[in-house]
Amino acid sequence: MSPATIRDVAKRAGVxxxxxxxxxNNHPSVSxxxxxxxxLAIAELSFSPNPSARRLSLxxxxxxxxxxxxFTRPAFIERLRGVVxxxxxxxxxxxxxxxxxxxxxxxxxxxxxxRDRCDGLLIMALAPTxxxxxRLLAGVPTVLLDCYHPCLSRVVIDDVLxxxxxxxxxxxxxxxxxxxxxxxxxxxxxxxxxxxxxxxLQQALYEAGLTLPAEYHAVAAQHGVPEARExxxxxxxLPEPPTAIFAASDTQAIGVIQAARExxxxxxxxxxxxxxxxxxxxxxxxxxxxxxxLFASGVEAVELLMDAIEHPEMPPREIRPYLRLVxxxxxxxxxxxxxxxxxxxxxxxxxxxx
Amino acid sequence: MSPATIRDVAKRAGVxxxxxxxxxNNHPSVSxxxxxxxxLAIAELSFSPNPSARRLSLxxxxxxxxxxxxFTRPAFIERLRGVVxxxxxxxxxxxxxxxxxxxxxxxxxxxxxxRDRCDGLLIMALAPTxxxxxRLLAGVPTVLLDCYHPCLSRVVIDDVLxxxxxxxxxxxxxxxxxxxxxxxxxxxxxxxxxxxxxxxLQQALYEAGLTLPAEYHAVAAQHGVPEARExxxxxxxLPEPPTAIFAASDTQAIGVIQAARExxxxxxxxxxxxxxxxxxxxxxxxxxxxxxxLFASGVEAVELLMDAIEHPEMPPREIRPYLRLVxxxxxxxxxxxxxxxxxxxxxxxxxxxx
DNA sequence: CTGTTAGCGCATTCAC
DNA sequence: GTGAATGCGCTAACAG
Numbered sequence: 001m002s003p004a005t006i007r008d009v010a011k012r013a014g015v016x017x018x019x020x021x022x023x024x025n026n027h028p029s030v031s032x033x034x035x036x037x038x039x040l041a042i043a044e045l046s047f048s049p050n051p052s053a054r055r056l057s058l059x060x061x062x063x064x065x066x067x068x069x070x071f072t073r074p075a076f077i078e079r080l081r082g083v084v085x086x087x088x089x090x091x092x093x094x095x096x097x098x099x100x101x102x103x104x105x106x107x108x109x110x111x112x113x114x115r116d117r118c119d120g121l122l123i124m125a126l127a128p129t130x131x132x133x134x135r136l137l138a139g140v141p142t143v144l145l146d147c148y149h150p151c152l153s154r155v156v157i158d159d160v161l162x163x164x165x166x167x168x169x170x171x172x173x174x175x176x177x178x179x180x181x182x183x184x185x186x187x188x189x190x191x192x193x194x195x196x197x198x199x200x201l202q203q204a205l206y207e208a209g210l211t212l213p214a215e216y217h218a219v220a221a222q223h224g225v226p227e228a229r230e231x232x233x234x235x236x237x238l239p240e241p242p243t244a245i246f247a248a249s250d251t252q253a254i255g256v257i258q259a260a261r262e263x264x265x266x267x268x269x270x271x272x273x274x275x276x277x278x279x280x281x282x283x284x285x286x287x288x289x290x291x292x293x294l295f296a297s298g299v300e301a302v303e304l305l306m307d308a309i310e311h312p313e314m315p316p317r318e319i320r321p322y323l324r325l326v327x328x329x330x331x332x333x334x335x336x337x338x339x340x341x342x343x344x345x346x347x348x349x350x351x352x353x354x
Numbered sequence: 355m356s357p358a359t360i361r362d363v364a365k366r367a368g369v370x371x372x373x374x375x376x377x378x379n380n381h382p383s384v385s386x387x388x389x390x391x392x393x394l395a396i397a398e399l400s401f402s403p404n405p406s407a408r409r410l411s412l413x414x415x416x417x418x419x420x421x422x423x424x425f426t427r428p429a430f431i432e433r434l435r436g437v438v439x440x441x442x443x444x445x446x447x448x449x450x451x452x453x454x455x456x457x458x459x460x461x462x463x464x465x466x467x468x469r470d471r472c473d474g475l476l477i478m479a480l481a482p483t484x485x486x487x488x489r490l491l492a493g494v495p496t497v498l499l500d501c502y503h504p505c506l507s508r509v510v511i512d513d514v515l516x517x518x519x520x521x522x523x524x525x526x527x528x529x530x531x532x533x534x535x536x537x538x539x540x541x542x543x544x545x546x547x548x549x550x551x552x553x554x555l556q557q558a559l560y561e562a563g564l565t566l567p568a569e570y571h572a573v574a575a576q577h578g579v580p581e582a583r584e585x586x587x588x589x590x591x592l593p594e595p596p597t598a599i600f601a602a603s604d605t606q607a608i609g610v611i612q613a614a615r616e617x618x619x620x621x622x623x624x625x626x627x628x629x630x631x632x633x634x635x636x637x638x639x640x641x642x643x644x645x646x647x648l649f650a651s652g653v654e655a656v657e658l659l660m661d662a663i664e665h666p667e668m669p670p671r672e673i674r675p676y677l678r679l680v681x682x683x684x685x686x687x688x689x690x691x692x693x694x695x696x697x698x699x700x701x702x703x704x705x706x707x708x
Numbered sequence: 709c710t711g712t713t714a715g716c717g718c719a720t721t722c723a724c
Numbered sequence: 725g726t727g728a729a730t731g732c733g734c735t736a737a738c739a740g
Contacts, residue, residue, distance in 0.1 A: 284608075360734060
């Protein structure tokens with residue numbers, strides 16, 4: 001037995017379908033008496049307007065598309081949580097498009113750029129090309145989260161600043177031999193965060209009269225603990241290894257710490273390590289890191305999007321969430337003649353089993 | 355400029371709209387010549403059928419709703435990944451409904467039980483009541499993932515068995531004083547896994563001629579590391595504390611390990627700890643646990659759902675993913691006069707900072 | 709093979 | 725205030 005239609009309700013309430021439509025949409029010009037009659041009929045038939053019909057009639061999809069490589073990094077999940085939570089407060093359905101391959105990325109970024117597919121588009125961690133941005137701009141209100149294009153509204157942190165903040169912390173601790181571990185600056189999806197963080201590192205180094213030797217930048221084959229461990233090994237087996245390592249993400253910092261332990265190095269006594277993101281695990285592992293408001297940035301992206309939907313002609317806006325250095329127990333003053341001053345307890349990270 | 359419609363294409367190609375519809379839907383009875391003409395027009399206008407109109411006309415929503423408390427536990431995310439990946443292979447959109455409050459739970463479970471809302475419904479970790487199940491059964495093809503109702507198709511592990519497996523492992527190591535840490539058996543969402551796991555524990559104990567003393571079951575106020583740590587403290591401060599603790603989830607096992615370290619107890623030398631789920635973190639922490647195929651179970655749930663959509667009259671089916679004991683380094687033979695035999699290296703979990 | 713027509717269920721004009 | 729008519733864009737059934 002299929003659901004009741006607006007016509008069934010009209011017949012039962014003894015009114016026209018126009019009237020039923022009016023009470024559904026809280027239109028003011030309906031007498032109290034008929035409104036009650038209609039509402040009774042609605043309740044009796046447990047009627048609920050057919051969303052597909054509404055969408056077609058309204059010319060709106062009542063949904064926003066969220067496209068992202070959701071499951072590649074813990075930080076994405078936390079941002080997504082903010083997005084979904086904020087969207088639940090709106091009348092829009094959340095349609096999720098997970099991208100795991102470049103092909104999917106390209107497909108979604110072009111196919112979803114139409115008003116008849118969604119009322120708004122939220123793109124996470126996938127910077128559009130100029131061509132894509134143009135199509136998006138002409139097609140559907142769009143907000144970028146954790147990525148950047150000058151023509152589109154976005155919520156994106158200042159990764160150059162973050163990289164500099166991490167580096168300055170290490171410099172302040174007296175470190176001058178600072179290494180950098182990151183994934184490839186040329187990822188298939190166009191992730192650029194690690195490149196900007198590197199820029200920040202170099203900038204801070206420059207301000208201190210230092211430079212980053214080429215061999216101090218180890219590129220992991222891919223984002224993940226084991227790959228970062230390998231990169232860490234390379235850095236630590238240098239003739240003159242760094243005394244501190246900045247990892248482009250917390251996940252990679254963990255790999256670096258494992259590499260240190262393999263060589264019998266204590267963190268932070270023998271090696272300082274700083275990460276980036278402040279994922280849940282970071283607190284648990286007492287990892288010094290750059291905190292960014294993940295959940296909140298998802299919420300803000302939704303606010304930007306609602307704005308863009310309501311005022312389609314507004315110029316793009318940018319929100320830059322604040323970054324914060326979180327000093328925990330994986331960084332310490334560089335070891336000189338005597339032992340490091342602060343008595344941070346040794347950090348315990350399980351060594352790799354493989 | 356709004357997107358082209360089927361009528362625009364028809365005019366441009368010099369055919370009727372019926373013909374255009376036929377080529378769109380790969381209907382066989384179209385001559386090659388006209389097909390090509392139509393396809394040309396489609397390309398020139400970059401036409402794409404309006405999904406809302408299609409849905410209304412077809413009487414299908416072309417989407418499946420996924421309702422779950424997505425972000426409460428790491429294991430859910432991994433299952434979700436399987437669900438989304440499998441759904442990407444189908445013609446259905448994925449509409450996500452996150453539940454964070456009982457009110458949301460109730461609302462979604464009733465509102466989504468209609469054919470005009472979705473073509474299929476996937477419910478994760480939220481066992482429906484009998485009343486809800488009935489409505490679901492009458493309303494829309496539904497599959498349960500990680501929860502149970504006899505009237506609905508489901509993918510659900512045998513938690514009683516899993517609890518027994520964990521317990522038998524500890525028994526085999528010679529432990530007889532076995533504690534249990536879990537969250538409340540009466541969660542607001544109706545999570546029942548920890549209750550079944552407890553049943554399995556009791557059953558295995560019974561088979562060994564033992565019983566679980568009431569004080570050996572510590573209930574955490576809520577699911578999370580700190581709460582489980584508190585529960586662990588209670589167990590370990592007993593006059594005769596357990597020599598092994600079974601935690602209802604890996605997350606909780608971590609809390610227990612922290613509690614042990616606080617008291618200066620070595621894991622596994624002084625205390626064996628076993629978890630449940632085998633989340634990513636478990637391998638990293640060398641946690642002995644009960645593995646369940648999280649990703650695969652999401653995929654299987656989707657297969658069940660596609661089946662249910664295609665064959666609405668089929669009786670409910672059940673898939674029980676296999677469980678597997680993963681022995682790592684947090685369990686060891688019970689300490690007797692001499693030291694434990696196996697030379698597992700001590701497990702290193704950071705102690706709580708707070 | 710192909711053009712035309714009749715809905716799909718609702719919102720939104722219009723007249724009344 | 726309210727009922728009836730028109731159209732949203734498409735699919736499917738029907739004639740030709």
